[in-house]
Amino acid sequence: MTRVGPARATAHPIEVESYALLRSRLDTCDLPPLSRAVVERVVHTTADLSWAGELVCDEDALQTGRAALLDGVPLITDVRMLAAGITSRRCTVALDIPGVAEVAASEGLTRSAAGIRLAAAQHPEAAVWAIGNAPTALAELLRCARTSSMGIPLVVGVPVGFVGSVGAKSALRESGLRSVTNRTERGGASIAAAIVNALLYSDGQR
Numbered sequence: 219m220t221r222v223g224p225a226r227a228t229a230h231p232i233e234v235e236s237y238a239l240l241r242s243r244l245d246t247c248d249l250p251p252l253s254r255a256v257v258e259r260v261v262h263t264t265a266d267l268s269w270a271g272e273l274v275c276d277e278d279a280l281q282t283g284r285a286a287l288l289d290g291v292p293l294i295t296d297v298r299m300l301a302a303g304i305t306s307r308r309c310t311v312a313l314d315i316p317g318v319a320e321v322a323a324s325e326g327l328t329r330s331a332a333g334i335r336l337a338a339a340q341h342p343e344a345a346v347w348a349i350g351n352a353p354t355a356l357a358e359l360l361r362c363a364r365t366s367s368m369g370i371p372l373v374v375g376v377p378v379g380f381v382g383s384v385g386a387k388s389a390l391r392e393s394g395l396r397s398v399t400n401r402t403e404r405g406g407a408s409i410a411a412a413i414v415n416a417l418l419y420s421d422g423q424r
Contacts, residue, residue, distance in 0.1 A: 230281070233258075235260060244270055252280035255400060255420035263412040272400045279396035283346055283372025284417040289394050291371065292345040294337050296330055296355040300348055303411025306418050312337040314353070331358035338362035344369035350410030353382030360386070361395055373397040374407035374413045 228238075239260065244267050246254045260269045266330040287293065290291035293309045295301045301309035310401075312333030321331035336358065347370065349356045356375045363370060375390045377383050380403050387399045398413055 222228060222306075234282050235263075235411075237294060243267060246270070249275075250277040252284060252417065253277050254355070255282065255416040258418035259412045260409055260420075263408055269400075269409075272404070274391060274397075274399050274401065276396065276398070279372055280398060280417060282396055283374075283398075284420070285345070285346060286346055287414070287417055292341050294345050295410070296334065296349045297364050297378075297407060298350045299352045299365035300407040303408060304348075304418075306415075308344050310337060310341070314341070315412050320341060320384060328352060328354040330355040334358040335362065338366070342366060342368050344371055346370075346374070346414075348374040348410045348414050350376050350405060350407040351378065353377040353379055353386040356386040356390060357382070360389055362393075363393065363395060370395055373399075374410050375399040375414070375419055376409045378405035378409075 228390050240258060240262055244261060246257055247249060249257060256268050256275055257273055260273060261267055262360045287307065291308050293307045296309050296312050296314055311404060315333055315336045317336060318329050318333045321327065321336060322329045325332065331354040335358055347359055349359065356377050359373065362368060373390060373395050375387055375397055375400055377386060383403050390397050390399050
């Protein structure tokens with residue numbers, strides 16, 4: 219497998235100033251390197267310091283996920299909006315897989331869940347999964363992981379919504395899968411993209 223190097227782009231002066239302001243208001247120095255990179259990028263993306271206390275990061279899981287991404291394993295996203303936020307890596311968008319509408323109708327699934335079911339069937343080998351839209355997509359991924367021998371280096375699970383999102387994220391944390399997630403109804407494609415980008419852009423050093 220061809221190793222894909224981390225993106226090396228010169229930061230825009232506005233981004234440099236933004237991170238300096240962020241760090242003047244939020245002390246992340248006690249976090250390990252990749253956890254710090256994830257927390258800071260999500261806070262930077264949202265301009266919301268409260269994300270620092272909500273994200274659930276595991277440094278070993280982040281290291282495994284980052285290594286897998288750099289090794290070129292498939293990156294599966296639930297929706298196009300999330301894939302659009304990850305410009306340094308090609309993504310497979312589960313919702314765009316042919317047959318999603320038919321599977322959703324025949325199996326009584328949401329289209330997001332149907333897309334994940336089809337993607338899981340196509341990628342039983344190692345793949346990094348990023349889910350930022352529908353809680354049903356995350357729930358379906360967990361079902362697939364329970365019932366098959368999927369290789370999953372990392373799940374980025376931050377679906378948004380008042381219905382089902384907290385339960386799906388809790389189930390992810392209890393599943394034993396390597397993951398990064400959050401505890402509340404908040405989430406979304408931009409949050410998931412920020413987490414993946416943090417792993418791709420970080421050099422893993424403080």
